[in-house]
Amino acid sequence: MKNKIFSKKIVKTHIQSQRWLIPVCFGLSCFLNISAVILFIIRGFDGMEKEWVFSIGADIFCMSVCTMLCFSSILNLKGQNADTYAFVNLITNTVFALFLDELCWLVQGIPKLRVINITANVIFYSIGLVLIYLFWRYIRRALKLFDMPMKIADLFLSIMLIPSMLIGTVNFIYPLYFSVDENGVYERAIQWDVSQIYLSITLTVIVIAIVFSTASKKDKFVAISFIAIPIINQFVAINVFGLSTQYAAVAVSIVLIYGVLFADREKAMAARGAELGLATKIQANMLPDIHTFMPEKKGFDLYASMTPAKEVGGDFYDFFMIDDSHLAIVIADVSDKGIPASLFMMASKILIKNTVLTGKSPAEVLQAVNTQLCENNKETMFVTVWLGILDLDDGTLISANGGHESPIIKKPDGDFELIKTKHGFIIGAMSGIKYKENTLTLEPDTKLFVYTDGVPEAENLHEEQYGFDRFLSVLNKNKAADPKTLLSAVSADVHKFAQNRPQFDDITMLCIHYKGHP
């Protein structure tokens, strides 16, 4: 559509802009995983207590599990959404926390590495705060907690995170949470509980949010388990120096979340996929079948194709005989894509055909359809339409254009050219619009090509548009070909130009080769 007010824009979603996150997180997780193993091998077992070895083993094992979860998110490219990115963020921070926990035990009791011991422990305490905050953000998104109290709670927790982390840095100069003596041995300080206050506050907020949410009991149970499992672990292990398995317990909870919440989502997506598959078939069946379209009189050759960007599309074409001598050709493009556009498309198609069959002229048809579509159009959807009625006896083509792309014509012994016809307003946006007609006389051996803007506006990876120059060029290279071959050539050229960039708009084309009076 070239109407400036309603021109389609490419929408770069926040989700598309975060596509880099998962590979980066996976790379980081792998790096930390491998580093953890190498560092453990270098350190060896000398001077290590069995509890420390157990904690390190649990950390490395859980890091591997988290890295695998990250990898599975890469494999499931189609299912990626904002929840996926939040989840991967959570996993990566858990991997980092596990790595730091392992590092703290590896440097334990080594005087030369006292500074690393202190630094690792300070960061370890900070990452714990970040992790619980990220979990709160994840739960808020997963349970859709966006009402005012939860917004206020989020504000409170995000502000409190800063002073809590800053207070943690005091440990560099003063043993507030812990101390590391000259022999490199870590010991909890009397005020260690200060480090747990932010955790306690956030856990309380999370429990309140979960209890008062409208999520299912299963989702609430999974969310509560994330905090219950580490808390139970903490009670069990708190008095055993060296048994530092709280982040391993966090990793167990993450696996539980992944298994339940993600599995549920996969089921829902599979069910939706099945419904969409059925919708695609229904929509395809609604379009006229070229192979079975055999009017008594011929005198023309026709081919059409519609390639939706999603499972269902908003473009459509139609062709049918009004009577023995008149062929109606329609091509249209509904605003938006996907299911809403496909529903509007089906309504528009039925309206246009029924109105044409009453004997109205193309302009009258567009006017009548516009009036009907404007009624109860609360979603303010609209459609661009090109409608032509061809008299097969004398080649007179009367057409009307409702905001659609200009058709392309190849006269006998000529080239394909864009013909500038009068554009009317789009259909369904404003009632009371009048449309004008264009009259052309097609000589025998004339080809008419109509299309939707998905063709000229197709983009490649460098965000260049296919454009009319390339479009006309490929048509003219194949100007002697039949309609089916022409459409295939254009389709292949667009696909080659796009360089595997995902199709973002529906692509619909129709070509008629008028051969003269039948």
Add this chain to the structure above:
Amino acid sequence: MSFINAEKGIKKIYISEIFAVLAAIVGDLALRLIDYVAQIHFTDWIVIISLFLGVLCLVLQILCIIFGFIGCINAAKDEEEFKKAFYCTIAAGSLAIISIFIQSFNNTAYALIESSETVIEMFVMIFSVSGLINISEKCECTDMEDKGIHLLKLLTATYVIAAINALVIRMFELSENAQAVSYIIGIVDLIIKLVQYFLYLGYLKKSKAMLSSYIGANI
């Protein structure tokens, strides 16, 4: 919807908050002053006054809790958020009782329970104000809605300061200046509490007036 129950409930909550303010003044301010005076010049009268103030503070807090409960139960009949405030009040009360027993056994657990209790008390206020905002929206009083949202942000700021104060007190607990820091932070805490109460009381009073005029106009 007439909101008669909400009006009754908010009146009770208003009275409950007045008792809370008085309890804060008696329990925090007056007892601190008595403690300070006792250090300078101790007499038997100070013991009697301290006992009296302690009992008065307890009575005020009990009255605050009772009126708060009744207020939330009444208001909850017209607005769901007050039900959440009611459950949170019960949870805060339970934690307060648990913390009294835990205090002498485990300082860490006491500190954590106390911080959780503060958060739950914050939610009592948040849910109550949120409920009032919802009622204002239903009464088509956008002015009160906006005031409610601003109040929530202000209350959040006061709770953030109170939480940071709690962290600072714990940080300086073992230092030489612990007592001085504790006094200063305690006064700041009291001022913050009074600010919270007066802001909340002001909004409750306006909400009462709004509901009275709404009910009057719709009878």
